Amino acid sequence: MNKKITLPLTGEFPALERRFGGRKMIYLDSACTALKMKSAAEAQKEFLLDLGGCGGKRSSHALARAVEEKYTAARSAAAEFVGAASPGEIIFTSGTTETVNIFAGAFPFTPAKNEVILSPLEHNSVFLPFYNLSKTGKIKLRVMPLKDLKPDLDAFGRMLNKKTALVAATRASNFTGGVTEFGKMAAMARAAGAAVFADDAQYAPTHPVLAQESGADALAFSGHKLGAPFGIGVLWIRDGMLARLKHFKVGGGVVKKVDFSGRGFKVEYLGDYQGFEAGIQNYAGAIGLAKAFETLKAVGPEAVRAHMIKLSRHAFAALAGFRQIKILGEPGDLERGALLSFVPVKGAFAPADLNIFLNNYLKDRFVAIRTGRHCADLASLLSGIGETARISFFIHTSKGDIDAFVEALDKYLSFL
Numbered sequence: 190m191n192k193k194i195t196l197p198l199t200g201e202f203p204a205l206e207r208r209f210g211g212r213k214m215i216y217l218d219s220a221c222t223a224l225k226m227k228s229a230a231e232a233q234k235e236f237l238l239d240l241g242g243c244g245g246k247r248s249s250h251a252l253a254r255a256v257e258e259k260y261t262a263a264r265s266a267a268a269e270f271v272g273a274a275s276p277g278e279i280i281f282t283s284g285t286t287e288t289v290n291i292f293a294g295a296f297p298f299t300p301a302k303n304e305v306i307l308s309p310l311e312h313n314s315v316f317l318p319f320y321n322l323s324k325t326g327k328i329k330l331r332v333m334p335l336k337d338l339k340p341d342l343d344a345f346g347r348m349l350n351k352k353t354a355l356v357a358a359t360r361a362s363n364f365t366g367g368v369t370e371f372g373k374m375a376a377m378a379r380a381a382g383a384a385v386f387a388d389d390a391q392y393a394p395t396h397p398v399l400a401q402e403s404g405a406d407a408l409a410f411s412g413h414k415l416g417a418p419f420g421i422g423v424l425w426i427r428d429g430m431l432a433r434l435k436h437f438k439v440g441g442g443v444v445k446k447v448d449f450s451g452r453g454f455k456v457e458y459l460g461d462y463q464g465f466e467a468g469i470q471n472y473a474g475a476i477g478l479a480k481a482f483e484t485l486k487a488v489g490p491e492a493v494r495a496h497m498i499k500l501s502r503h504a505f506a507a508l509a510g511f512r513q514i515k516i517l518g519e520p521g522d523l524e525r526g527a528l529l530s531f532v533p534v535k536g537a538f539a540p541a542d543l544n545i546f547l548n549n550y551l552k553d554r555f556v557a558i559r560t561g562r563h564c565a566d567l568a569s570l571l572s573g574i575g576e577t578a579r580i581s582f583f584i585h586t587s588k589g590d591i592d593a594f595v596e597a598l599d600k601y602l603s604f605l
Contacts, residue, residue, distance in 0.1 A: 194488045196496040197587040201226045201416070201484060205585060215556040215593045219414070220363050220391060220528050220563075220581035226416035226481050233418050233477035244472060246463070247442060260472050264462075266479035270486070271398040271408070271425045277461040278400075278431065281475050284422035285390040286314040288409035289357075291465065292386060292424065293318040294437035298354055303328045306348055306383075308358035309335040309571050310369065313564045315357055315388050328354075335571040338365045338517060342373060349381040356383050360403075361392040364565035364577070366501075366529050367522035368392065375404025384430060390414060394583060395497050395527040397490040398425075406430040412474065416583070417481035421474030424465075431461060440467035488584060497527045500582045500591065504529050507595045513537040513602050517577065528581035530563075532574055538605055540578040546601045547594075556594050 199205055202224045205216065216224055236259065242248070245257030261276070268276040282288040305319050305328050323330035331348055334341040340358070349356075356378035360371045375385045387408035389398060394415045400408055407430055412421040426434070436443065436458050443464050446457045458464040485493065501524040508516055514531040516523075523529055533540065540560035547556040559579045562569040569575060580594060 194484075194492075196488065196492060196584055198484075198488065198584045199587075201228060202585045203227055209555065211553075212551070213554040215554055215590050217580040217582070217586070217590060217594055218557045218559050219394070219583035219586070220579060221559050222413045222419075223394060223416045223583050224585065225413075225418065226484055228484060229417045229477040229480040232480040233473045236473045236476045241473075244470065247469075256472055259476050260470065263472075263475040263479040266482045267423050267425075267475075270482045271393075271400040271423065272402070273400055273425055274428060278425055278428055280424040280426065280462045280465045281470060282409070282422040282424050283420050283471065284411035284413065285312075285388065285409045286411075288422055288424040289315050289386075289388070290318045291438050292407060292409070292434075293322055295434040295465070296355060296384075297433050297435060298328055302352055302354040304331060304350070304352045305329070305355045305357065306331045306333060306345065306353060306378075307356075307567070308340045308369065308374065309333050310340065310359050310362040310364060310565065310568050311357065312359065312363060312388065312390065313566060314390075315359070316567055319357070332567060332571075335568065338568075338572060340369060340374065342370065342377070345374065346377055349377060349383065351382065353378070353381055353383040355386060357386040357388065359388040359391060361389075361396070361526050362565070362568070363391045363528070363563050363579075364530060364568040365517045367518050367524075367526040368396075372404050379404065391526075391528075395493055397494075400425050401427075412478040412481065415478070415481045415485065417478040418474045421471050421478045423478075434465075436464055438465065438467050441469070443467045485584075493584060496584065496586075497582060498524045500586055500588065501526065501529065503588050504580060504591045504595075507591060508598075511598065511602065513605075514578075517574070527583070528579055530577040530579040532577050538602070540576045543578055543598070543601055546604075547597055551597055551600075554593065556597050558594065 204224045240256050242252040242256050244260050245253045264276045264279050267279045319330050322328045334344045358374050361368045378385050384406045387405035389408045389410040393410035407426045409424050413419045445459045448455045505520045515534050517530045544560045561576055
């Protein structure tokens with residue numbers, strides 16, 4: 190892919206051309222999942238039909254070697270995308286949810302160092318694995334207070350102590366938009382002797398990941414939010430952290446040797462990422478993900494960010510004129526992300542009703558947005574905001590898409 194790519198990039202997303210009951214789709218729900226890239230889907234399909242066997246670490250025939258070659262190339266592509274020191278720092282998972290469950294179960298908590306602090310903007314996929322650990326008594330779970338819809342860093346500083354083992358925080362909120370002061374949180378945590386985990390599910394699709402400079406010891410994101418197939422994700426773990434983790438998800442493919450002695454069985458696990466990818470892997474998904482990385486690389490991270498800034502500014506300016514809604518966040522903060530959320534003023538309408546209108550009452554189109562808590566129950570409860578309406582962007586989004594939504598919103602409000 191050598192030719193210059195301009196945004197919005199619509200040709201990669203065939204779903205945009207599909208008609209639903211004769212109606213055109215305006216897609217503004219990329220924060221939930223991105224539409225899938227044609228090139229990524231074709232790469233996955235090609236692998237499944239042409240190869241579709243075990244990788245070379247399980248079998249040694251020619252097909253297995255061909256599979257392993259492509260899987261290894263996908264790992265290298267993931268390492269390049271996140272800015273890893275080496276491909277050995279990359280573990281493929283089914284997505285961010287599985288990743289956090291694996292990381293939480295594998296983390297080496299001790300009685301002397303067993304506290305976990307979460308940012309108040311965490312998705313349930315981050316909150317719940319640690320919540321479940323806390324209910325067993327293995328860890329103590331704490332959540333930073335929310336101040337002006339942002340993590341309260343002063344309060345966070347007071348929460349850190351010698352028992353703090355891990356701090357987990359998102360770099361981009363799916364509830365309020367914008368980005369967080371993750372760098373400051375990471376520096377404070379590391380100064381206190383705690384490890385740092387970054388939830389990059391919302392950040393990686395539209396920002397340079399730069400893992401080694403992020404301040405995190407580990408980070409995760411899902412391929413489906415980048416236009417790649419469902420069921421594939423990435424866990425990056427800094428080399429020094431990887432050696433400390435326990436083997437939590439185990440099975441075929443992670444064992445170096447199993448011995449038996451008079452005292453019973455003894456298992457020795459493989460090192461680096463090999464000890465964490467149990468079972469047959471989603472080779473096809475990883476190859477599709479690598480193709481999505483290729484497309485995003487061809488577009489260029491600077492171009493992606495410039496496009497998101499343009500869209501966020503345009504959306505904020507258009508929505509700010511509606512007296513019946515309140516946008517969460519300030520324009521300078523929101524343009525650093527890739528979504529905007531708003532709430533009705535004084536119960537002017539119910540976001541769920543707006544969603545029904547957008548899907549059923551427009552003549553020749555429907556507008557796909559998201560309403561609700563967005564699986565961000567911590568932020569919802571701590572802010573007192575029960576439900577929001579959210580529009581979110583990706584590389585196929587245009588100003589015209591936003592204008593179509595604004596026109597539909599205006600029509601809906603005029604009916605009330």
